[in-house]
Each structure stands twice: as structure tokens, then as C-alpha cells.
Amino acid sequence: xxxxxxxxxxxxxxxxxxxxxxxxxxxxxxxxxxxxxxxxxxxxxxxxxxxxxxxxxxxxxxxxxxxxxxxxxxxxxxxxxxxxxxxxxxxxxxxxxxxxxxxxxxxxxxxxxxxxxxxxxxxxxxxxxxxxxxxxxxxxxxxxxxxxxxxxxxxxxxxxxxxxxxxxxxxxxxxxxxxxxxxxxxxxxxxxxxxxxxxxxxxxxxxxxxxxxxxxxxxxxxxxxxxxxxxxxxxxxxxxxxxxxxxxxxxxxxxxxxxxx
Amino acid sequence: xxxxxxxxxxxxxxxxxxxxxxxxxxxxxxxxxxxxxxxxxxxxxxxxxxxxxxxxxxxxxxxxxxxxxxxxxxxxxxxxxxxxxxxxxxxxxxxxxxxxxxxxxxxxxxxxxxxxxxxxxxxxxxxxxxxxxxxxxxxxxxxxxxxxxxxxxxxxxxxxxxxxxxxxxxxxxxxxxxxxxxxxxxxxxxxxxxxxxxxxxxxxxxxxxxxxxxxxxxxxxxxxxxxxxxxxxxxxxxxxxxxxxxxxxxxxxxxxxxxxxxxxxxxxxxxxxxxxxxxxxxxxxxxxxxxxxxxxxxxxxxxxxxxxxxxxxxxxxxx
Amino acid sequence: xxxxxxxxxxxxxxxxxxxxxxxxxxxxxxxxxxxxxxxxxxxxxxxxxxxxxxxxxxxxxxxxxxxxxxxxxxxxxxxxxxxxxxxxxxxxxxxxxxxxxxxxxxxxxxxxxxxxxxxxxxxxxxxxxxxxxxxxxxxxxxxxxxxxxxxxxxxxxxxxxxxxxxxxxxxxxxxxxxxxxxxxxxxxxxxxxxxxxxxxxxxxxxxxxxxxxxxxxxxxxxxxxxxxxxxxxxxxxxxxxxxxxxxxxxxxxxxxxxxxxxxxxxxxxxxxxxx
Numbered sequence: 001x002x003x004x005x006x007x008x009x010x011x012x013x014x015x016x017x018x019x020x021x022x023x024x025x026x027x028x029x030x031x032x033x034x035x036x037x038x039x040x041x042x043x044x045x046x047x048x049x050x051x052x053x054x055x056x057x058x059x060x061x062x063x064x065x066x067x068x069x070x071x072x073x074x075x076x077x078x079x080x081x082x083x084x085x086x087x088x089x090x091x092x093x094x095x096x097x098x099x100x101x102x103x104x105x106x107x108x109x110x111x112x113x114x115x116x117x118x119x120x121x122x123x124x125x126x127x128x129x130x131x132x133x134x135x136x137x138x139x140x141x142x143x144x145x146x147x148x149x150x151x152x153x154x155x156x157x158x159x160x161x162x163x164x165x166x167x168x169x170x171x172x173x174x175x176x177x178x179x180x181x182x183x184x185x186x187x188x189x190x191x192x193x194x195x196x197x198x199x200x201x202x203x204x205x206x207x208x209x210x211x212x213x214x215x216x217x218x219x220x221x222x223x224x225x226x227x228x229x230x231x232x233x234x235x236x237x238x239x240x241x242x243x244x245x246x247x248x249x250x251x252x253x254x255x256x257x258x259x260x261x
Numbered sequence: 262x263x264x265x266x267x268x269x270x271x272x273x274x275x276x277x278x279x280x281x282x283x284x285x286x287x288x289x290x291x292x293x294x295x296x297x298x299x300x301x302x303x304x305x306x307x308x309x310x311x312x313x314x315x316x317x318x319x320x321x322x323x324x325x326x327x328x329x330x331x332x333x334x335x336x337x338x339x340x341x342x343x344x345x346x347x348x349x350x351x352x353x354x355x356x357x358x359x360x361x362x363x364x365x366x367x368x369x370x371x372x373x374x375x376x377x378x379x380x381x382x383x384x385x386x387x388x389x390x391x392x393x394x395x396x397x398x399x400x401x402x403x404x405x406x407x408x409x410x411x412x413x414x415x416x417x418x419x420x421x422x423x424x425x426x427x428x429x430x431x432x433x434x435x436x437x438x439x440x441x442x443x444x445x446x447x448x449x450x451x452x453x454x455x456x457x458x459x460x461x462x463x464x465x466x467x468x469x470x471x472x473x474x475x476x477x478x479x480x481x482x483x484x485x486x487x488x489x490x491x492x493x494x495x496x497x498x499x500x501x502x503x504x505x506x507x508x509x510x511x512x513x514x515x516x517x518x519x520x521x522x523x524x525x526x527x528x529x530x531x532x533x534x535x536x537x538x539x540x541x542x543x544x545x546x547x548x549x550x551x552x553x554x555x556x557x558x559x560x561x562x563x564x565x566x567x568x569x570x571x572x573x574x575x576x577x578x579x580x
Numbered sequence: 581x582x583x584x585x586x587x588x589x590x591x592x593x594x595x596x597x598x599x600x601x602x603x604x605x606x607x608x609x610x611x612x613x614x615x616x617x618x619x620x621x622x623x624x625x626x627x628x629x630x631x632x633x634x635x636x637x638x639x640x641x642x643x644x645x646x647x648x649x650x651x652x653x654x655x656x657x658x659x660x661x662x663x664x665x666x667x668x669x670x671x672x673x674x675x676x677x678x679x680x681x682x683x684x685x686x687x688x689x690x691x692x693x694x695x696x697x698x699x700x701x702x703x704x705x706x707x708x709x710x711x712x713x714x715x716x717x718x719x720x721x722x723x724x725x726x727x728x729x730x731x732x733x734x735x736x737x738x739x740x741x742x743x744x745x746x747x748x749x750x751x752x753x754x755x756x757x758x759x760x761x762x763x764x765x766x767x768x769x770x771x772x773x774x775x776x777x778x779x780x781x782x783x784x785x786x787x788x789x790x791x792x793x794x795x796x797x798x799x800x801x802x803x804x805x806x807x808x809x810x811x812x813x814x815x816x817x818x819x820x821x822x823x824x825x826x827x828x829x830x831x832x833x834x835x836x837x838x839x840x841x842x843x844x845x846x847x848x849x850x851x852x853x854x855x
Contacts, residue, residue, distance in 0.1 A: 045469070048469075048472070048473055049472065049473075050469050050472050050473070070472070070475050070476070070477055071475040072475075073475065074473065074474050074475030075475075077473075078473055078474075079469065079470075079472075079473035080470075080473075081467060081469045081470065084466055084467055084470065085334075085467065086334045086465070086466070086467070087465060087466045088331075088465055088515060088520030089515070089519070089520055090462075090466075090519070090520055090521070091519070094462075094519070094520075094521055095466075098459075098462055098463055098466065098474065099474065101459060101463055101474045101475060101476070102474060102475040104459070106456075106457060106459065106460055107456050107457070107459075108459075154474065160473075284782070284784050285782055285784040285785055285788065286784065286788075298812065299787055299788050299790060299812075301812075302787050302811075302812035302813075303784050303787050303788070306787070306808070306809050306810075306811060306812060307783055307784055307787070307809050426747060433747075433783075434747065434802060434805045434806070435805065436804070436805060436808075437808055545782070549782065551748065551780055552748065552782070
């Protein structure tokens with residue numbers, strides 16, 4: 001579906017993304033992992049057309065993404081940044097409905113079909129009870145459901161998420177990741193930067209390990225999450241075992257202070 | 262919701278009635294049926310134009326204030342904070358100094374455009390983020406204000422007072438020609454802004470989000486800024502620098518009607534217009550026959566408003 | 581012989597003042613200067629302010645502005661007398677001059693026509709030409725009487741609106757010489773019943789009074805805005821809007837006063853249209 005060829009991007013001086021090439025198949029749940037500053041968020045923004053690489057090609061279903069009008073692209077690819085830093089006191093219903101903008105257009109009003117879609121999404125994410133509440137009054141977990149709900153109303157075939165659960169507690173993290181997995185199972189391609197390696201291991205069908213702007217490793221969780229890779233990239237000693245319940249690789253960090261004992 | 266809308270409409274109607282009936286003569290409904298030629302002259306030549314001017318200035322400043330707050334994602338944004346008014350006041354001061362008082366409205370307009378041009382140019386060239394744009398606006402304001410004060414210091418005595426009046430906001434002397442142009446242009450541009458309300462809704466939740474939802478951020482922001490600049494330029498050329506209307510009215514509207522811009526911008530237009538009609542009527546009747554510049558009253562109201570919010574401690578709710 | 585000697589001595593004594601040094605006067609403002617010129621003492625002025633007329637300034641020293649006269653400059657001119665007015669000049673400057681031993685004269689504040697004449701006489705008395713001053717006053721009064729007789733024949737007095745300043749709109753009430761001038765010229769100041777000197781009015785007040793003639797002082801482009809608002813008044817409809825020299829207001833002399841009255845009369849009753 002997505003073909004990324006030779007992407008190079010720089011904010012000014014040094015290259016943040018160096019000659020990145022890979023492919024994403026339809027229906028995949030791609031997790032992008034790597035240390036801070038490795039270029040994960042930048043890569044997402046490049047795919048979301050928020051940043052433009054100075055070299056390279058990106059093809060979505062064999063079309064150059066910059067040849068697609070932005071309003072059309074929004075119907076294919078939806079992006080959720082790691083933080084939504086400001087908003088007026090929109091209600092949950094108003095906020096989620098904004099995701100229909102690519103379909104209603106600049107002057108368009110919400111049609112019945114649009115309203116129905118919003119209704120379904122509110123139900124799907126169990127936030128219908130909050131519909132008249134202000135988004136900012138909700139808890140972090142509830143807010144994140146609202147943000148993802150809005151992304152879903154865009155009805156895009158690809159969803160790009162930047163660290164969707166990094167600021168949530170363990171309970172909410174899993175709940176949200178389950179929701180995202182559900183969405184992925186319904187056929188939507190998901191690309192997500194994940195901070196927590198073990199979540200990436202559990203939920204993603206494919207992983208991309210970035211290091212200093214280049215792809216260090218690409219493949220399944222078993223292939224990518226090895227103690228050698230992690231040590232090399234994260235510069236820290238770890239143990240990697242299999243999660244007894246799921247069989248997926250599980251990373252145990254070893255605090256250096258304990259090693260010297 | 263319906264009752265709120267009728268309240269707004271009633272507010273406007275009452276303001277217009279107040280504006281037309283108050284002054285040296287008090288025109289009540291029965292009197293309307295027995296108007297002397299003098300009365301007609303007063304109503305048609307003085308009060309009606311003034312009420313119209315106050316309305317369109319208040320409407321224009323309120324709607325642009327709201328749009329700017331959305332675009333910059335800052336509830337303290339207003340044409341003043343962006344240096345637009347600073348540039349306009351520089352234009353006014355220059356016009357007064359050169360002595361071409363008839364050209365002052367045009368100078369004010371050019372001044373407003375100049376400052377927005379600087380802000381736009383800087384943000385394009387340097388890809389400024391929103392907080393930086395606001396800082397730039399504040400810096401421009403300081404710069405322009407000091408230039409204005411310098412001009413006033415070397416100005417002749419007679420020019421001083423009329424400059425002062427214009428700079429504080431005063432709707433007593435404006436050319437009727439500009440009023441007619443202003444009404445048409447500001448109304449048309451405002452309708453465009455209102456219809457584009459959804460765009461501003463989306464921009465207000467984040468630039469990146471907006472791009473992802475399919476909005477061309479660069480074009481929309483530039484377009485909105487440019488339109489706001491024209492509206493503010495016209496407002497300034499009609500009534501000088503009237504502060505706080507663009508800051509306070511959008512807040513109050515959002516509080517009662519929610520932030521959805523289609524709705525909020527429409528209400529802003531009407532409420533802002535009514536508000537300025539009322540304050541202007543107050544300004545010209547409270548110490549008759551002397552007139553207080555209307556900017557004094559709006560400034561006072563604005564100050565009280567923000568004090569009230571701060572004291573209540575619920576300022577985040579007001580967004 | 582003795583008679584001739586006495587006569588010669590008497591002659592010498594009376595003509596001594598004529599042979600003596602001419603009086604050196606420093607004027608602290610155009611108001612003083614204009615009145616001095618009227619008394620024929622222009623040549624005696626050695627120092628004046630920057631605001632005076634160019635023709636008069638020739639050959640004389642500039643001693644500063646109304647508010648900031650240069651005391652050192654004044655002293656260096658060694659004047660016999662320095663004349664100022666309560667309106668234009670600050671008391672502290674006068675005090676300073678007095679302390680330096682210079683003779684000063686301060687003319688009283690100026691509100692009515694009587695004040696103008698009183699000050700003029702005072703000037704005459706102080707400068708040894710009381711006779712000339714009184715003569716001029718007599719002449720002026722004669723001209724005024726003349727005008728009064730002519731205007732007495734006009735059955736309907738014209739309603740006048742006098743604009744001292746546009747922003748804020750300032751006019752004159754009962755107790756000023758402008759109002760008196762308007763009266764002498766056969767007009768009626770629409771605000772002449774107000775017992776004040778100078779005050780501001782609203783445009784609506786003016787419309788209500790419906791003046792037939794409008795007089796203003798200086799050309800300001802903003803005036804057009806005012807005429808727009810007054811367009812239903814008789815004055816604007818018939819384009820009876822005139823201007824007069826501002827110096828008449830700022831620096832009135834008995835003669836310029838009566839000249840103004842005569843000019844006003846012409847504007848009120850004789851001239852055609854003007855804008």
C-alpha cells in the first residue's frame with residue numbers, strides 16, 4: 001500500500017531521516033520503535049504530509065502522495081499527534097464531528113450520513129455518554145478515546161498515531177491499544193510510533209526499528225526485538241524472554257546499578 | 262439555544278434604540294410621529310450614521326478577534342496584540358503630522374496593512390510558530406507606539422488633541438464615504454469568515470491536525486490574516502484604535518454559545534456591534550456636551566472583565 | 581531778554597525728552613506687539629517672540645517663545661521695560677525679570693471689549709502716550725457707533741455660530757469680546773445666552789439652533805466632516821461659511837476689534853456665498 005523510497009529529511013543542518021526505504025502492506029499494524037531522537041515522529045509526519053522530504057518518493061497505492069490533493073489525502077490517511085495542546089471548550093460531539101471535514105468541505109454542513117457516522121463512532125468508543133461534556137474536562141484515558149474517535153470518523157484506510165498511549169496508565173494503555181487493534185482487525189492499516197517496546201511487541205504485526213535516522217531492523221517482533229538489537233540501539237543491557245501468555249518477545253531492562261552487584 | 266439567540270437579537274435592537282434615541286434630545290416612540298426638521302436632521306445626519314458606524318466597527322473587531330484567537334490558538338489574541346492597531350495608529354499620527362487630515366483614514370488603513378505584512382512576511386520566511394507570531398506582534402506594538410509618541414512630541418499643539426482622540430478610539434468624526442464602503446466590505450468579508458467557520462474550528466485544535474484533516478494551513482492562515490487586516494484597517498480608519506472589543510466579546514460569546522465558529526462568529530458580529538453602539542452612546546451622553554472617546558469606556562470594561570475572570574479563577578473555562 | 585531766556589529754557593526742557601534715548605521695549609507676545617504697533621511704538625521694540633509677524637520681526641531680536649522666553653537674551657538687550665500679559669506668559673518669568681531689576685508690566689486677562697480698551701490705555705499710560713491711546717479709543721468708538729447705527733436698521737439679526745475649535749467643538753458664550761463683536765456687527769451668537777466664556781458644544785446642539793452663518797478660524801481638512809453633519813442647517817445649505825484671521829482672537833487691539841466688527845458686518849449682510 002505505502003511504498004517509501006529513499007526518504008531524506010532535515011530540519012536545517014543535519015539529516016534527521018537518512019535514505020529511508022520500506023513498504024507497508026494493507027492491513028498491517030506497523031510499529032515504529034527506536035530511541036529518542038531516532039527520527040520516529042519525523043517519519044510519521046513525513047507520511048502524514050506534514051513534513052516534506054527533500055529527496056525521495058512516497059507512493060500510496062502507487063500514487064505519489066504529493067500529487068494527491070490534500071483534501072483527498074485526508075480521506076485516505078488520518079494522523080493523530082502525540083499531544084493536542086490547545087482547544088477551545090468543544091463538546092465531545094462537536095470535537096469528534098470535526099473529523100468529517102474532508103467530506104463536508106469548507107462550507108458544508110453535516111448531513112444525516114455524517115451524523116450517523118459520528119453516532120456510530122461515539123458508540124463504538126463508548127463515549128456517547130460524554131457527548132455534551134467538554135473534551136478538556138475528561139480524564140486522559142477518556143480524552144484519548146475521543147481523539148481516536150475523531151480520527152476514525154475520517155474514514156481513512158490508513159491511520160497514523162504518534163505515541164497514542166505514552167502518557168496513560170497501564171490500564172488505559174491496554175484498553176486503548178485493544179481499541180486500536182480492533183480497528184486494525186477491521187481492515188484499517190495502522191502505523192504507530194510506540195514508546196513501550198513490549199506493547200509494540202504484543203500488538204504490532206510488523207516492526208521498524210530506527211536508529212539515528214536510518215532503519216536498523218525491519219520485520220516481525222521476533223526478528224526485531226532481540227537483545228543484541230536493543231543493546232546496540234538503546235545502548236543498554238537487556239534480557240529478552242518470551243511472554244508466557246502470548247509467546248511474543250518481552251524486554252526486561254536491567255538497571256546498571258544492579259549489574260555491578 | 263433559541264432563547265439565547267433571541268436574547269442576542271433583542272440586545273441589538275435595544276442598543277440601536279438607545280443609540281438613536283439618546284443624546285441632546287430624548288426621542289421616545291410617540292415623538293417619532295411628530296418630528297421637526299431639526300429632529301430629522303439630528304437623527305439622519307448625526308445619530309443614524311454614528312449608530313451604523315459603531316455597529317460595523319464593533320462587529321468587525323469582534324469577528325476578527327475571534328478568528329485571530331482561533332488561528333493563533335491563543336485566547337489573548339486580538340488585532341492589537343498582533344501589531345495591526347499599532348501600525349494603524351502610526352498611520353494616523355503620520356496623517357495628522359503631514360496635515361492631511363482628510364487622508365487620515367487611508368493612512369490608518371495602510372498602516373494596518375503594513376504591520377500585517379511584516380508579521381506575515383516574517384512568519385513565512387522564518388516559519389514562525391504561533392507563540393512567536395504573537396511575540397512579534399507585541400514587539401511591533403512597542404515599536405509603533407514609541408514612534409507614535411515621538412511624533413506626538415514634535416507635533417503642534419492643535420494637532421495633538423485630535424490625534425489623541427483618534428488614538429484612543431473615537432467615533433464622532435468619520436467621513437461618510439468610508440462608512441458606506443466599510444459597511445459593504447466588512448459585511449461581505451464577515452459572511453465569508455462565518456461560512457468558513459469549520460476551517461477555524463479545525464485550525465484551533467492544531468496545525469498538524471488541520472493538515473491531517475485536509476486543510477492547507479499556509480493558505481488558510483494567510484487568507485484569514487489578510488481578511489482580518491482589511492476589516493481592522495477599515496474599523497481603525499472609521500473610529501481609531503478601540504481596544505478590548507476584539508478580546509472580550511469573543512470570550513463572552515464562547516461562554517454562552519460554545520466555540521463552534523459558524524455559530525460563534527455570527528453571534529460575535531451581532532453582539533460586538535450592539536456592544537459598541539451601547540458604549541459609544543454612553544461615551545457621548547455621560548458628560549454632555551463633552552464626549553469621552555469610546556476607547557476609554559471599552560478599555561475600562563475590558564479591564565473589569567479580565568479582573569472578574571481572574572478573581573473567579575475560572576479563566577480556562579472561558580475559552 | 582529775560583522772556584526770551586525763559587522761553588528758551590522752557591523749550592529746551594520740553595524738547596529734552598525728544599532728544600533723549602528712545603524707549604527700549606521687549607514684548608513677550610504678539611498680543612503686546614500688536615497693541616504697541618497700534619500705539620506707534622513699533623520702532624521701540626527691541627525684542628519679541630518667535631510667534632510675531634515676519635514684517636515686524638525684521639531688525640529685532642527674537643527672545644524666545646511665549647512659554648519659554650530666554651531671560652538672558654532679554655537682559656542682554658538692556659530694555660527699559662518688558663511687557664507681558666496674564667494670558668500668554670508665566671508669572672515665574674516675570675518674577676525673575678523683576679528680581680534682575682528690570683521694569684515689567686503685565687497686562688490683565690482679556691475677556692471683554694472693555695478689557696481690550698483698558699489694557700490699551702494702561703499701555704499708553706505706562707509708555708507716556710496716554711493721549712494717543714485715548715485718541716485711538718475715541719476713533720474706535722466712533723466707528724463702532726457707526727456700525728451700530730447701520731445694523732440697527734436690520735430688522736432680523738442673523739444667527740451666528742462661531743467655531744473656535746473643531747475637536748472638541750468649541751464656541752463662545754456671553755462673556756467674551758467675540759460675542760460682543762458679533763453683536764456689534766448685527767448678529768446673534770446662537771450660544772450667546774450661555775453665561776460662560778469658552779465651552780464645548782455637541783453637534784446636535786448646533787443643529788437645533790440652526791445658525792444662518794458659520795464663522796471659523798483656521799482651515800482644517802476635518803471641517804468637511806462637520807459640514808456633512810450640519811448639512812441641513814441654513815448656514816451650510818446656503819454656503820454661508822466664513823473664516824476670519826485667528827490673530828484677531830489671539831492678539832486683539834481696539835483697532836483690530838473694530839476692523840473685525842466691520843468685516844463681520846460685511847459677511848453677515850453684504851457678501852454673497854463663500855466656503
